[in-house]
Amino acid sequence: MGKSYRIKDIALLSGVSTGTVDRILHHRGKVSAEAQQKVEKVLKEIDYHPNMIARSLALKKPYRLIALIPKYESGSYWDKVNQGIEKAKKEFFNYPIEIEQYCFDQYDQESFDALLPEIMPRNYQGFIISTQFQERVRKLCMDLDQRNIPYVFIDDYINNTNCLAFYGTHSFESGYLAGRLLYEQIKPTDSIALFRIIQKKEDPENNRSQRENGFRDYLHKNKYNGRIIPIHLYSKEMEKNEHILESFCHEHPEIVTGVIFNSKAHAISSFFHRKSWIFKLIGYDAIDANIEHLQNGDITHLIGQRPESQGFYSVRALFRYLLFEEIPERVNYMPIDILVKENIQFYKNYL
Amino acid sequence: MGKSYRIKDIALLSGVSTGTVDRILHHRGKVSAEAQQKVEKVLKEIDYHPNMIARSLALKKPYRLIALIPKYESGSYWDKVNQGIEKAKKEFFNYPIEIEQYCFDQYDQESFDALLPEIMPRNYQGFIISTQFQERVRKLCMDLDQRNIPYVFIDDYINNTNCLAFYGTHSFESGYLAGRLLYEQIKPTDSIALFRIIQKKEDPENNRSQRENGFRDYLHKNKYNGRIIPIHLYSKEMEKNEHILESFCHEHPEIVTGVIFNSKAHAISSFFHRKSWIFKLIGYDAIDANIEHLQNGDITHLIGQRPESQGFYSVRALFRYLLFEEIPERVNYMPIDILVKENIQFYKNYL
DNA sequence: CAAGGAAGTGTGTCCGAACACAATATCCTT
DNA sequence: AAGGATATTGTGTTCGGACACACTTCCTTG
Numbered sequence: 001m002g003k004s005y006r007i008k009d010i011a012l013l014s015g016v017s018t019g020t021v022d023r024i025l026h027h028r029g030k031v032s033a034e035a036q037q038k039v040e041k042v043l044k045e046i047d048y049h050p051n052m053i054a055r056s057l058a059l060k061k062p063y064r065l066i067a068l069i070p071k072y073e074s075g076s077y078w079d080k081v082n083q084g085i086e087k088a089k090k091e092f093f094n095y096p097i098e099i100e101q102y103c104f105d106q107y108d109q110e111s112f113d114a115l116l117p118e119i120m121p122r123n124y125q126g127f128i129i130s131t132q133f134q135e136r137v138r139k140l141c142m143d144l145d146q147r148n149i150p151y152v153f154i155d156d157y158i159n160n161t162n163c164l165a166f167y168g169t170h171s172f173e174s175g176y177l178a179g180r181l182l183y184e185q186i187k188p189t190d191s192i193a194l195f196r197i198i199q200k201k202e203d204p205e206n207n208r209s210q211r212e213n214g215f216r217d218y219l220h221k222n223k224y225n226g227r228i229i230p231i232h233l234y235s236k237e238m239e240k241n242e243h244i245l246e247s248f249c250h251e252h253p254e255i256v257t258g259v260i261f262n263s264k265a266h267a268i269s270s271f272f273h274r275k276s277w278i279f280k281l282i283g284y285d286a287i288d289a290n291i292e293h294l295q296n297g298d299i300t301h302l303i304g305q306r307p308e309s310q311g312f313y314s315v316r317a318l319f320r321y322l323l324f325e326e327i328p329e330r331v332n333y334m335p336i337d338i339l340v341k342e343n344i345q346f347y348k349n350y351l
Numbered sequence: 352m353g354k355s356y357r358i359k360d361i362a363l364l365s366g367v368s369t370g371t372v373d374r375i376l377h378h379r380g381k382v383s384a385e386a387q388q389k390v391e392k393v394l395k396e397i398d399y400h401p402n403m404i405a406r407s408l409a410l411k412k413p414y415r416l417i418a419l420i421p422k423y424e425s426g427s428y429w430d431k432v433n434q435g436i437e438k439a440k441k442e443f444f445n446y447p448i449e450i451e452q453y454c455f456d457q458y459d460q461e462s463f464d465a466l467l468p469e470i471m472p473r474n475y476q477g478f479i480i481s482t483q484f485q486e487r488v489r490k491l492c493m494d495l496d497q498r499n500i501p502y503v504f505i506d507d508y509i510n511n512t513n514c515l516a517f518y519g520t521h522s523f524e525s526g527y528l529a530g531r532l533l534y535e536q537i538k539p540t541d542s543i544a545l546f547r548i549i550q551k552k553e554d555p556e557n558n559r560s561q562r563e564n565g566f567r568d569y570l571h572k573n574k575y576n577g578r579i580i581p582i583h584l585y586s587k588e589m590e591k592n593e594h595i596l597e598s599f600c601h602e603h604p605e606i607v608t609g610v611i612f613n614s615k616a617h618a619i620s621s622f623f624h625r626k627s628w629i630f631k632l633i634g635y636d637a638i639d640a641n642i643e644h645l646q647n648g649d650i651t652h653l654i655g656q657r658p659e660s661q662g663f664y665s666v667r668a669l670f671r672y673l674l675f676e677e678i679p680e681r682v683n684y685m686p687i688d689i690l691v692k693e694n695i696q697f698y699k700n701y702l
Numbered sequence: 703c704a705a706g707g708a709a710g711t712g713t714g715t716c717c718g719a720a721c722a723c724a725a726t727a728t729c730c731t732t
Numbered sequence: 733a734a735g736g737a738t739a740t741t742g743t744g745t746t747c748g749g750a751c752a753c754a755c756t757t758c759c760t761t762g
Contacts, residue, residue, distance in 0.1 A: 007719060008719095011742095018742080019740095019742055019743075022719080022720065023741090026720085053445050053719090054717070054718030054747090055718080055719055056404045058719045058721080058747055094402075169697070174694075177691070177693040180692075184535070306701070309701055333697050334697065336694040336697050338688075340689070341531075342527055343524075343528050343688075345524075346520070346684050350685060357747095358750095359748080362712095370711060370751085373751080374710090374711090382709095383711085386710080401748085406750075407717095408747090410750065411750085
């Protein structure tokens with residue numbers, strides 16, 4: 001463990017003043033080629049690492065981050081992401097970081113567009129972007145690239161961008177896992193209900209459809225021989241959904257299992273619960289409403305995506321990049337958690 | 352967001368010097384009751400939070416922690432715990448923390464005893480203790496209590512101690528979960544092999560036996576009607592084990608499923624693999640050897656305990672207590688992860 | 703009643719880096 | 733050669749808190 005060098009030491013070793021060393025370290029220019037060389041040589045020799053504590057103390061102005069994520073209600077998926085962000089704030093309370101949140105309607109691209117003109121002129125050093133609207137995000141990224149502002153993706157990875165990092169789960173593989181979890185509960189000829197929520201302007205590459213692909217892939221590879229029956233529901237009109245489900249039950253009285261690739265499993269399971277229809281349902285995300293139904297047995301499995309961790313690590317990546325110039329791993333697929341009645345009680349609060 | 356106050360401000364507001372404020376903040380004594388009162392009043396009024404950056408800069412001497420954990424080989428369970436500790440070191444590299452590791456043989460209480468005289472006289476401010484030998488640990492704790500040194504338990508909680516925190520999984524519940532995972536793969540009358548590794552001086556309350564209790568409890572509650580057949584193996588004599596397993600197979604040619612409550616599942620599964628005997632095995636811990644067998648299908652489920660997180664959070668708790676006087680949650684049951692072929696690839700490296 | 707000690711208080715330096723600004727060197731005019 | 737502009741370089745202060753040390757009281761005790 002070598003002793004640590006200070007700016008002052010470097011100055012001494014290379015025969016210049018601390019001011020010059022500072023200028024070189026921060027690429028502020030106004031340094032002669034000669035001094036530059038001498039200092040750089042010393043820097044290399046001693047493998048200098050600045051004392052970040054001292055730096056943060058001297059540095060007054062806070063780093064400002066923007067988080068651009070979907071609106072959320074308490075207990076929902078994006079609320080958990082937000083909790084992760086808040087946790088990061090606390091974790092780094094020592095350091096001068098500010099996070100401003102801008103929320104859009106994840107079912108309405110225009111609400112996303114509407115935010116940009118408000119955000120862009122503001123002053124900030126980093127960006128967290130939730131990637132529901134890939135094409136829009138692409139444009140935003142080009143803008144940020146030009147201004148040399150680092151950004152982190154959350155939820156879904158977008159190719160051919162210069163994002164600093166990405167945190168999310170592998171949609172296809174999580175669907176594949178859902179396939180296994182469901183298939184081992186049924187016979188190869190049983191029908192499977194596949195619940196979908198209709199959205200306008202659906203991105204064809206969205207994570208729900210990729211999960212579905214993975215799901216179907218698993219069944220296909222394992223010689224599933226039954227029918228997968230899609231049911232289309234609406235995101236808001238609950239009475240309408242009730243009717244759709246009712247008539248679905250009439251048409252398919254034999255069906256006892258299903259899957260849904262978003263976090264609305266609780267809506268489905270509560271329907272079957274009310275009908276006292278024993279139904280094996282697999283859903284996504286350990287949000288409060290789903291947890292309740294998992295605990296009372298109306299949902300058999302949930303697939304967890306560690307939303308808090310996603311939020312936390314997004315902030316952390318930007319923070320460490322800005323303060324310590326640390327480059328994070330770029331693509332970070334988070335663990336895909338299997339949650340059942342028996343382990344859900346312990347699933348919380350760890351990042 | 353109120354502006355932040357400095358020691359100097361407090362001194363000014365309460366009409367004393369910064370030195371006095373310092374003495375009060377750090378309970379160093381030598382302060383008149385009058386000054387004490389005045390300052391405390393101001394402290395309360397402004398809800399003072401010291402600037403930790405400045406504190407760490409000013410503080411030169413590092414905090415020294417002792418980690419007392421079992422010996423480990425690369426890729427083993429305690430190696431993962433160690434990785435978590437290392438991660439914590441990196442995470443807090445800014446702050447002056449040193450961790451010294453002392454390792455004992457987890458199957459040999461005397462090796463634990465032998466370490467203590469070496470450790471105790473040393474100078475340290477915190478202690479991480481792995482709780483294999485409860486009675487010995489109890490004694491150690493009393494000693495530490497007297498000297499007012501905080502300590503954290505890892506692995507298993509011990510009642511009636513003043514530990515700062517505990518990080519581990521709930522053994523009984525994890526066994527209960529294992530019960531479910533196994534039971535849903537078999538019929539209520541199928542026999543189940545239960546592999547145990549013999550240990551001398553077994554603590555009757557050890558986590559393996561509690562896992563077994565949970566396991567049996569699940570089966571019992573769910574009307575399991577078959578036989579649970581224990582097989583006793585040795586921790587080191589592998590040829591002997593081979594024989595035992597061979598004769599076990601002869602005696603019970605019908606058996607196709609089993610469980611083991613420590614991290615040696617790979618030893619069992621490789622035996623059945625060599626015999627091309629299709630066997631459903633549930634084990635504990637995502638250590639390298641087990642992961643391999645999970646991936647090729649010789650183990651059906653692993654129960655993960657987040658050893659890295661346990662190591663990481665143990666250090667973190669002590670660190671934050673010492674530096675920030677932050678009192679952590681005392682009993683922390685970590686998530687119990689269900690790991691299968693389909694999600695193991697993503698299970699790593701997140702704390 | 704003076705010396706000695708303890709209790710209580712304030713001052714000043716340090717931690718290591720950032721940055722504003724002062725100071726010096728260099729070069730070009732005229 | 734003096735004056736001015738520009739390119740470099742060095743100095744000093746600041747960030748907020750920790751701690752060593754010196755200083756002041758006040759109370760013992762011989």
